[in-house]
Amino acid sequence: MRPTRYPRLLAKLPACRLGALVLLRSQAGHVLLVDPDHLDGLLLPGGPALPNEPPHLAAARHLHAQTGLLRRVTQLLAVDFTPADRYLERLNLVFDGGVVTDREEQRVTVPPRCRSGLHGARFADLAHLSALMSPAQNARVQQALANLGRALPLLVHGQRAA
Template sequence: MRDPRLLAKPPVCRLGCLVLVRNPRGDVLLVDPDYMDGLILPGGAARSDEPPHLAAGRHLAEQTGITLRLTDVLAVDYTPADRYLERLGLVFDGGITGAQPVVAPQKRSGLLGARFVPVKQLSAVMAPAQAARVAEALAGRAVPLLLCGQRA
């Protein structure tokens, strides 16, 4: 039985699906969006009814040309509503890759570029909240992603 009170006015929350990918040296893959200052993890918002690991993989492939299977979450970051909607960010473990990012032209991708950045330089190239999110993801233990109670 459906409870109409639960469906009357659901909260509006944007689901951010990000990916932490490292190269064999341990550097972190970051993208440089043309719409904000500083570098960020590759990723973006999930579409309606899109599983978060598939959204993260889709954005990673679109932004960098790197295709990975994502199953574990390294960090969950909640951001209350400010000038944007309330947001929940999931940072997926992209593991280690030897692949180099390939970014589509800015007009199509909205990115100025992508590159691997040494961990010690993250705070110099990222906004404080973004750098803190990456630091927590690097320090954390993976949490399995479940879809309807089953591993993704």
């Protein structure tokens, strides 16, 4: 079967950002959050995928750039669509980053603010998340936590992401 092409659909791609985030937990059950200088409140480490960048690779890239931690992430915990407001509409994928060792927790490092756009990063107790995050960010984290143990695999062009 010959593939069909739709030049009008490809002429102007839809304006939608793809956010790739990582839920990473300490052995005590705390969640790693970053403090961006451009938003109020803390959020999960991560950021936008580059054009044509697989979201799991974007999530791992941002996690490493923001915290120094290396993780292979391929399990989806939550998908959150955010309609356009101050920014373009966006689809945020939350990946399971697993549990860090005590040694890894001590090695979390945030690059200087001028390079990272972050004030810092810290592991936060689950009981305090609602006070530290916006309601939408908190709801995203709570849903991702609720989905631990029943994550979905990420497929890239029909194959499990490696």
